[in-house]
Amino acid sequence: MSPALEAADLKYGYRPADSIVNGFNLQVSEGEWLGIVGPNGSGKSTVLRMLARLASPQRGTVSMDGRTLAGMDSKAIARNMTMLTQTQEHSLDITVRELVRRGRNPHLKWFEESRGKHEEVVDWALQVTSMGKLQHRSLLELSGGERQRAWLAMCMAQTPRILLLDEPTTYLDIAHQLELMELIRRLNREQGITVVMVLHDLNQAARYCNRIVAMKQGTIVRAGNPSEVFRVEFFREVFGIEAKVHNDDGVPVYLPCGVVKE
Numbered sequence: 616m617s618p619a620l621e622a623a624d625l626k627y628g629y630r631p632a633d634s635i636v637n638g639f640n641l642q643v644s645e646g647e648w649l650g651i652v653g654p655n656g657s658g659k660s661t662v663l664r665m666l667a668r669l670a671s672p673q674r675g676t677v678s679m680d681g682r683t684l685a686g687m688d689s690k691a692i693a694r695n696m697t698m699l700t701q702t703q704e705h706s707l708d709i710t711v712r713e714l715v716r717r718g719r720n721p722h723l724k725w726f727e728e729s730r731g732k733h734e735e736v737v738d739w740a741l742q743v744t745s746m747g748k749l750q751h752r753s754l755l756e757l758s759g760g761e762r763q764r765a766w767l768a769m770c771m772a773q774t775p776r777i778l779l780l781d782e783p784t785t786y787l788d789i790a791h792q793l794e795l796m797e798l799i800r801r802l803n804r805e806q807g808i809t810v811v812m813v814l815h816d817l818n819q820a821a822r823y824c825n826r827i828v829a830m831k832q833g834t835i836v837r838a839g840n841p842s843e844v845f846r847v848e849f850f851r852e853v854f855g856i857e858a859k860v861h862n863d864d865g866v867p868v869y870l871p872c873g874v875v876k877e
């Protein structure tokens with residue numbers, strides 16, 4: 616069976632002489648939850664954007680179920696895969712429900728309106744993201760965390776098989792961070808949604824992801840399950856910090872102790 620998502624030899628640079636990402640290879644299996652970690656500027660968001668076809672690789676290919684994304688119709692991609700980006704448009708004066716309805720667009724024909732079963736999916740997306748009570752509020756009247764959940768609800772209304780998320784917990788307080796991670800865990804386990812997530816919180820990555828890929832300078836430097844990757848040498852070599860690593864019921868937990876001295 617082809618992987619749900621595959622990147623082969625990706626290269627990308629923002630300027631002609633740059634190569635921000637180079638020789639990037641990745642296979643993501645159906646139903647997997649993969650975390651991409653790495654220092655600032657290591658190319659994580661750039662890779663995620665190429666996986667979602669928001670950026671076109673200058674070399675290499677991205678495939679979904681064995682089909683190259685470059686040749687696919689945008690709506691067909693959007694029916695299968697969606698990405699929650701790091702920042703969303705902040706000035707949209709529409710209600711949460713209207714935003715979530717937009718998630719149905721890839722499933723509607725020209726001029727078809729969201730009705731019947733489409734509205735049922737909208738209700739479901741609002742319910743799983745706990746946004747039902749806020750559905751008639753304008754996006755302008757929401758807190759940062761509520762707004763993030765509204766955009767996630769829109770992604771869910773697309774009923775994707777593959778969900779890409781770029782640091783989705785950045786603006787959330789710790790309770791809402793855990794709530795979001797638990798929600799994604801439910802979607803992953805109960806609906807079998809494949810998740811690829813860029814995360815800065817390495818303890819959360821260890822707790823939730825099945826597999827970790829660590830990037831440095833545009834390429835993968837470590838890959839494996841959290842216990843294989845999150846070791847003392849990893850923190851030293853990839854992040855330049857000294858850390859203590861404990862084992863909490865099979866999950867590695869790290870405590871940063873200081874920056875590595877040259």
Ligand SMILES: Nc1ncnc2c1ncn2[C@@H]1O[C@H](COP(=O)(O)OP(=O)(O)OP(=O)(O)O)[C@@H](O)[C@H]1O
Nearest residue numbers: 629630635653654655656657658659660661662813
């Ligand atoms: N639009 C852009 N134009 C020029 N350079 C860019 C652009 N976007 C990103 N870069 C550069 O590309 C490199 C990789 O950026 P990217 O956002 O992919 O890294 P990242 O690992 O996601 O970083 P962070 O952890 O800080 O979010 C950085 O050096 C960044 O400055």
